[in-house]
Amino acid sequence: MSSHHDHQKGLLITAIGGLTLTVDIPLIRLADGSPWTIMMLRTGTTLIAALVIWAVWRALRGNAPQLIPGWSGLVVALCYGLTGVTFVTAVYHTSTADLVFILAFNTVFAALLSWLFLREKPRLGTVIAMLAMILGVLIIVGGSVGTGHLFGDFMALCSALFVAIAITISRASGKDMGFTALVGVILPLAVALFMVSGEGLHVNQPWWIIFNGSVIMPISFFCLANGPKYISGPEVAMFYLLETVLAPVWVWLIFAETPSRNSLIGGTILIVTLVAHSLWQLHEGRRRRVALAVSHPA
Template structure:
């Protein structure tokens, strides 16, 4: 049975929409770490304020969505949605811990390993076998991440580097499970901030709110994070999990630039070398995969046209 050209065009359009969504989400997310740093807040304060506002904003957006479309998306998409939300909760906590225990550059460079985790998990859990370029990219990016963790041992902030690696794995796992379920989980990542915020409540109650510029933290939690996470959580509906994960490459490139510009914080030479290996590998990988996807779509359209 032949595929109508219209179906191929529609598929290409959905793919383009997915790329635009996750690309925008990655760009917005690049302001996360700089805003946390600008707020000069304590760890528990960040966990509570950022998490609570992110969750509240997600619920508010969902309520507006339901008011406009009464049969719209559920806040939590069943048991699978609950599991994915729980995984995002762990990722939110480990991410904030990593920000406080290693440099911003180290965090985002290690988070760039996310696409490789997604490729491996998608292979094991979804049956989407990685392409040859992806299989070649995995050891190269792993080498870069090991360099960054090695830099962490030199400077004594290796725990933050390992927490960033755990965050990359958890985000990749959540994205892959969402992809496997084929369910709209646009609010899962933002709602995942609730549990860390809840855990932070007794600590903040005991020591109080500690922030020199809480407005930056409020902007981050109420606007930046919900928009970024909802865009990224929508991605698996349109494109494969490894492609969604590559949106974090945008943050990897831009976040250290913002931090370098504002705080003059330069990564160590070893961490910078590792970051260059990771980013360079992923850029080459993305270009190769994009070329393959375009050629595949052109072949599909050509075959469909011949059968009309």
């Protein structure tokens, strides 16, 4: 009964995190400001919120995890910091659909890095999924040639790579990196502060981005980071797909930004592949657990 309750709890927590994350890009767009001002406000409020939550946690319970656990934590924070820079840059240089579809490619990078550095050889089904996703990204990027979106697509691809590196190092270290992603915003905050000091503040609706950084980002990161405590990795991955599916919908409804034909084709390939692969992993996991229970009965 407890196990069933924990699973339901994990599904609820992760669903909240995934749904919350879907409004990140629309809020950035609604703030209507320059990239550096938006980055400064988004990362600054996220950092303040993270430090307040950590301080309250430490004061009330005394068992708050380290903000940056050792050298591995420092590298993970750096990766998330670089992601912050490339992500906001991509928001301003490519379409929302291209951005979220390419970000989903981080699963391929994670699988490749795990293969190279953790000696976790991917199974045939994963290799097939990786090839399909490479095809999807190539279709999206190919459609951006000559449209001015190629640089933004490259920044989105860099974001996917940095997230994959952070995930791989986190898994290899086995340390609690719950607050590390939030503290990692120090890097883009420092860069943004330097740039804003020269060009000045440029934002028409600052409350949208302040709300994003102080509420949306902490909730989404906290919930998604805690999901794996209760449910499997493939199930968590399914909720990350909510941003891939819903963010372009919100942007279409608010800004009337219609995805290109290539973006829709490539994005469909990515989403179908990720869903099919996640369902396959869930099936394989259940099958292995059943086999283990039969061979080792209680």
